[in-house]
Amino acid sequence: MAAKRRQVFEKGHRRKFLVVVDETPECEKALEFAANRAEHTGGGLALLYVIEPGEFQHWLGVEEIAREEGANKARAVFRLFRRKLKALGHDDLEPEEIIREGGKAEEILALIQEDEDMAILVLGASKDPSGPGPLVSTLAAGKVAGTFPIPITIVPGDLSNEDIKALA
Numbered sequence: 001m002a003a004k005r006r007q008v009f010e011k012g013h014r015r016k017f018l019v020v021v022d023e024t025p026e027c028e029k030a031l032e033f034a035a036n037r038a039e040h041t042g043g044g045l046a047l048l049y050v051i052e053p054g055e056f057q058h059w060l061g062v063e064e065i066a067r068e069e070g071a072n073k074a075r076a077v078f079r080l081f082r083r084k085l086k087a088l089g090h091d092d093l094e095p096e097e098i099i100r101e102g103g104k105a106e107e108i109l110a111l112i113q114e115d116e117d118m119a120i121l122v123l124g125a126s127k128d129p130s131g132p133g134p135l136v137s138t139l140a141a142g143k144v145a146g147t148f149p150i151p152i153t154i155v156p157g158d159l160s161n162e163d164i165k166a167l168a
Contacts, residue, residue: 015043015119016096020050020108021077026124026133026157029164031081033155034122035090036168045095046118047081048111049074050104067101074099088161105138112149120151127157 017034021027031047038045051070078097085093100107112118123140125132132141132154139145140152155164 013117015041016046016115016117017043018046018048018108018112018118018121020104020121020123020135021047021081022049023077024124024126024133026126026155028084028124029155029157029159030122030124031084032088032161032164033153033168034120035085035088035093036165037120037122037153039090039093040168043119044117045093046098046115047078047095048098048100048108049077050107051099051101052103053101070101071099104135105144108135108139109144109149118150120153121148122153122155124155125157 017038019027019030019034021031034045037043051067051074074097078095082095085091085095098111100111102110108121112121121139123133123136125136131137136154139148140154145152159167
């Protein structure tokens with residue numbers, strides 16, 4: 001995959017920090033880091049929720065219901081993270097909210113290719129001893145790591161919010 005030239009420093013563009021949101025604790029760490037970096041550097045924050053394909057895709061009625069349920073869940077997760085941002089003191093940061101359907105890794109790559117302002121992907125690493133989590137394993141340590149189109153920042157799951165603020 002040929003990397004698309006980033007436009008973040010061109011007139012009318014600004015660097016965006018991309019966070020893939022879900023309901024995992026490590027996602028909150030990634031959000032906090034990305035929000036701090038965006039504020040400290042004058043960048044933007046983009047939140048991506050991916051609705052993964054269900055098992056009943058061949059039944060149109062069930063697929064439509066599952067798709068709507070996924071969109072409703074995405075909107076609920078966005079509301080939750082907007083409240084978290086405000087609670088953490090990021091009142092002026094208005095994140096861009098993006099909903100996509102498909103596999104997470106594929107949709108992340110597609111979004112980065114489509115949006116020239118996406119400059120850094122921020123992922124949270126799980127504290128679970130079984131590993132850092134599927135996205136970190138796939139994107140940062142998998143076969144695409146060496147050819148990923150933008151830098152990936154991995155936030156350790158055991159960092160406190162104070163630690164994250166100090167590092168961001």
